[in-house]
Amino acid sequence: MPTYDDDLRLAHVLADAVEPTTMGRFKANDLVVETKPDLSPVSDADLAAEELIRTQLKRTRPRDAVSGEEFETTGHGPRRWVIDPIDGTKNFVRGVPVWATLIGLVVDEKPVLGLVAAPALNRRWWAAIGSGAWTGRSLSSAKRVGVSKVSRIRDASMSYGDIEDWRKIGKRRELLELMDDCWRTRAYGDFWSHMLVAEGAVDIAPEPELAVYDMAALVPIVQEAGGRFTGLDGRDGCWSGNALSSNGLLHDEVLSRIGSTAGSGTLPLG
Incomplete structure (x- = not known):
């Protein structure tokens, strides 16, 4: 089974890089919010965050494709990063802290890695296939998580x-x-x-x-x-x-x- 340790470290680097952008715009008085054709909101923070992640991936993973919520898919091949710069935009624009940057990696149409960074909650969750699921603020301060045993x-x-x-x-x-x-x-x-x-x-x-x-x-x-x-x-x-x-x-x-x-x-x- 392939390992994705390097990709997981990169996902954390991407989350670190984008956090100042998203947190800097959270509750900002001059936040710009527009309506997309599907009537969902998009803020200037969504656009800036996805652009930043795409720029980093273009430099560090130039052979990988990238898909996201706000821009067209770039590249092609078996490896594809899937980005939601701000999941929970409606919360974000209203000042509710339940929003996150989602960074996923799909290989041969199978999701193999995921990182959820929710800086306003001071939490992250991440996993790669075969490596377990974890939560914490960083790779060095992590706690393994597991589902419940409720059966009814x-x-x-x-x-x-x-x-x-x-x-x-x-x-x-x-x-x-x-x-x-x-x-x-x-x-x-x-x-x-x-x-x-x-x-x-x-x-x-x-x-x-x-x-x-x-x-x-x-x-x-x-x-x-x-x-x-x-x-x-x-x-x-x-x-x-x-x-x-x-x-x-x-x-x-x-x-x-x-x-x-x-x-x-x-x-x-x-």
Whole structure:
């Protein structure tokens, strides 16, 4: 099995480099926010952060392709970095600290490495295939994380995506019934729901609508923590247009209740 230690160190270097840009614009009075064609917000911080990461990758990994939320895919080949400069832009622009830079590496269409850097929460999570899942502020101060052992829905804690998006895919009623049967439900939001699954603090995290760049970095972290990460159609990885992460023990039952084939199939990376 190939190792990705050098790539993981690079991901941390990239996160270190972009943090002054994102934190410098967080809660800035002159933050510029525009609306993209899909009606989602984009700030000047999103654009600057992705440009910075792409510049660093062009210098350090010139043979690798790069896909991101804000710009066109560059390069081609079996190795592709997938970047979301600020996951949780709506939180970012409102001053809510739940946002993160997501840095993923996909090799031969398989997510093999992920780093989630949430500087306003003073947290990072990361993993590479075969290396376990970790959290901390740096590689030198890390704690290994693992999923929970909860095996019954009635004992489970679930973090869910926007209720309106569940209505759009025709699963609102099924989601609400599942929520009623869980021990506890909260909407922690975006990347954080899935990182809490990896830590064992949450047992189930379904999301009805996501892009590849929202998920690529999350998949290895949840998997290396001992959990599962699939689409609502049950397909492993980040290719279904939606997601379910769990501790694994509850995964099949949740899919049987809220799963669907509503994803758009194989989604392009960029």
